[in-house]
Amino acid sequence: MSQSTTLKSISSLLNISVSTVSRALKNHPDISDKTKKKVQELAAMMDYEPNAHAISLRTNTSKLLGLIVPALSNFFYTSFLTALEEESRKHGYTLITLQSGDNTNIEQENLKLCRINHIAGLFIAISPETKNIDSFLRMEKNGVPVIFFDKVPDAENCNKVRMADEEAAIMAAEVIQKSKRKKILALFGNQEFSITKKRWKSFTGYFEKNAPATEVISVFVSSTQEAITETEKEMKQHEPDAVFCMSDEILAGAMKSIKKLKINVPKKVAVIAISNGFIPQLFDPEITYVETSGMELGKLAFNRMINYFNGQTTSQELIVPSKYVKGGSI
Amino acid sequence: MSQSTTLKSISSLLNISVSTVSRALKNHPDISDKTKKKVQELAAMMDYEPNAHAISLRTNTSKLLGLIVPALSNFFYTSFLTALEEESRKHGYTLITLQSGDNTNIEQENLKLCRINHIAGLFIAISPETKNIDSFLRMEKNGVPVIFFDKVPDAENCNKVRMADEEAAIMAAEVIQKSKRKKILALFGNQEFSITKKRWKSFTGYFEKNAPATEVISVFVSSTQEAITETEKEMKQHEPDAVFCMSDEILAGAMKSIKKLKINVPKKVAVIAISNGFIPQLFDPEITYVETSGMELGKLAFNRMINYFNGQTTSQELIVPSKYVKGGSI
DNA sequence: ATCATTTTCGCAAACGTTTGCGGCATCCGT
DNA sequence: ACGGATGCCGCAAACGTTTGCGAAAATGAT
Structure with missing residues (x-):
């Protein structure tokens, strides 16, 4: 490792002390304009760059x-x-x-x-x-x-x-309600996450309160793969007319099964998701979603x-x- | 900032020197097993963690x-x-x-x-x-x-x-040739990239050499959006029977236009891409691709x-x- | 018991920086 | 000319660590 230029090397070249160099470089009022200029010019010429480790050590920041x-x-x-x-x-x-x-x-x-x-x-x-x-x-x-x-x-x-997890889930729920769908497959992530709990509680709570006749089938999955298999199973078994996905990974899985079963979107089944924003636009038709922007x-x-x-x-x-x-x- | 435990604080508690503590913690042969044990136990108790900045400064690593x-x-x-x-x-x-x-x-x-x-x-x-x-x-x-x-x-x-950029492009070209397609829309990225140049040269070179009758329409785009518009234009104008995309971003754009124009894949047009591996599987049918794994x-x-x-x-x-x-x- | 060797440890400098303090010049006002 | 203020700068310590070297203590050999 060839040695880089330090305060010391600058100071010895100019025959001044290290502290003066240090202060000159940070425009300290104690230093005269003449020496400031001298120091700053030489520092620039020598490509001086402060050593972050030394600074951290000294200043504890x-x-x-x-x-x-x-x-x-x-x-x-x-x-x-x-x-x-x-x-x-x-x-x-x-x-x-x-x-x-x-x-x-x-x-x-x-x-x-x-x-x-x-x-x-x-x-x-x-x-x-x-x-x-x-x-x-x-x-x-x-x-x-x-x-x-x-x-x-x-x-x-x-x-x-x-993100406004509750709000996002409720927005999705509102849209589904307005579309008059009656049987919803709701796919959530890992049950351990507080984020999952919040979204699940808000989503199911909305229907209980505002549309109790709507049937909500909640399923918790913890991988795209699981989303694929669970969606296929539920689609066959219950034939829901709407699918809600609480994340991009789940959406990717759900759409895979829906396409495999050749179910028409949105005629046969409506799809809505909570998403970061890129994935939904890859599908045809583009998936309607509530954006939670990272x-x-x-x-x-x-x-x-x-x-x-x-x-x-x-x-x-x-x-x-x-x-x-x-x-x-x- | 409350002070963390250092070699010094350990040394003063044990009434030994800093250097001995330092050496004891790294099992230096100069230190007796007895003091090593004493030091290491106390260090563990006090949750000693070395200061990376000090080490870097001292050792210049x-x-x-x-x-x-x-x-x-x-x-x-x-x-x-x-x-x-x-x-x-x-x-x-x-x-x-x-x-x-x-x-x-x-x-x-x-x-x-x-x-x-x-x-x-x-x-x-x-x-x-x-x-x-x-x-x-x-x-x-x-x-x-x-x-x-x-x-x-x-x-x-x-x-x-x-990645084996040339090889990947040639693999894709081979597959296209075997499929007997005759008019290819080939979408590449920014022309400035050496990666683009390599792939373009290999891809077009392959057909020139092995299937000169095949028409290759090369288009360079530098964003997903541009891929969308260019694909739509080219599809309408030249009606290619195959599309090659050199990256995921381009694939996403190309597929968007292909779906919008309701062109059947793979009957009407074949699609093949070079990809990192996730995006192609979102489509139906899944896109055939040559994987370049990040x-x-x-x-x-x-x-x-x-x-x-x-x-x-x-x-x-x-x-x-x-x-x-x-x-x-x- | 003596000397040589080995074991075990501490001293001190060094890495590059910041900063309180003190000191020498220079300046001003009277 | 004298005292005080001010401008400009250097000394030295400190941050936490590593490491060459020397020294004391313990051990071994004779």
Whole structure:
């Protein structure tokens, strides 16, 4: 490794002290304009770049942010990451990206990596088994803010940003009700997720209250593959006239079976989904959906972090509203 | 920020020196088993975790790896990232993820972030305008290996890993030829990419050589939207009996137009693509494709990096073979 | 008991930066 | 000319770690 230019190398070339160089480069008022100019010019010439490790060590701060998600193969998380990376870069932060694989042990390992690298803040979508969030609260007590997103814990005393899960499910339910469909196959994700619970409760609750005659068949699946088999089974057995999918992965599976069985959409069966926005448009007709944008959530999460840095440290739960996107599937 | 436990805090509690604690924790033979035990037990009790910044500063090494991609909204890159993150974690490295937005300036900014954070190695898919790779070569000269992947420069004196672009295009061409189709709409990406050039040359070259009677209409598009409009135009104008798409984004656009025009696949028109593997299966019939797996490439790239760390520093170009996946679209 | 060897540990410097403090010049007002 | 204020800069410590070297203590050989 060839040595890069440091404050010291600049200082010795100019026969001034390291501290003067340091202050000159940050426009400290103690330094005369003449030396400032000298230093800054030489620094530019020598391509001086500060050593982040030295700064972190000395100041006990860093420009690193941590992100932990269950899996990046999930569209929602990659679009969250896309937005988060962009915002981070614009504000001078650098992102450390980690996957937990929905495994609590790996999640803790990743958390440790975050601590070791002394990140300035953490964004995390917790894995389903994670009940105990003490280690995260401890981070926050140590001055490292933790923003939970999407898959958030139930606890009150923490910062969360999430989609309007209840609202999204209700919007979908309303659309189905208006279409006069009477027998709905409702496909949800892993029952352990609070996000699933919220959506299920809102969706089924809506019909109980506003259209009790409507039959809602709730099915919980935890993979695209399972969505395929369950949809096929239910379509044959109950012949529903509407299908609701709470995520892109589930939608992909459900549509596979619907096409295989050659069931006409929307004539024979209406389809509506909650989605991140890309997948529904691949089908013909395009699937009507309620959008939960990972990018929007990413921006919001980053803003929350910045506000935390600026002193707003009391716990909040922020919610991104949903957006109805009309396709031709209902 | 509450202070974490350090070598010093451990040493003062045990009334021994910092250096002894340091050595005890790494099983240095100079330290007696008795003190080793004492130190390690206390360290475990106090949840000691080394400070990565201090280590990096002192040893001039780091466990950070950099990744720069044009955009994470591209499926291929997210699957590359998925694999790379996994491998990195397993080997004790932490990943810094950056997007360039296909912009040379941002790319250089990101490179600077990598230097400032003193990464141990860099993976990069360069943006199309990047002609001059001096800044990357300089990194390598400074001891930081650079692995170019997917979008690789033409230069010889650098390390590259990429998909078998020529082979993939030829595999697709062979399948089309066997299907006896005679007029092919071939959709390629941005003409600036070396990857596009390679695929175009191989694909058209194959027909010139093996089936000169076949008409190949090559069209270059640089977005899904453009793929939609161009496909519609070409389908109407030339009525091809086969469509070749060199990427997932293009496939999504092409299929949109084909469905809109209600053209039967595969009867009226055959479709074949080069793809990362998820999108083709969403259609009905499933699209036949040649797989270029981002995850495979990610694993290979990481391996190359490790080998570099172990002394294999001479430039290499590694290539992942393609895989033919049969659908029902041809 | 003596000396040589080995075991076990501590000292101190170094990595690159920031920052409180103190010191020397220079300047101003009287 | 004198005192005080001000401008400009350097010293040195500190962040947490690693590591060459030397020194003390323990062990072994004779």
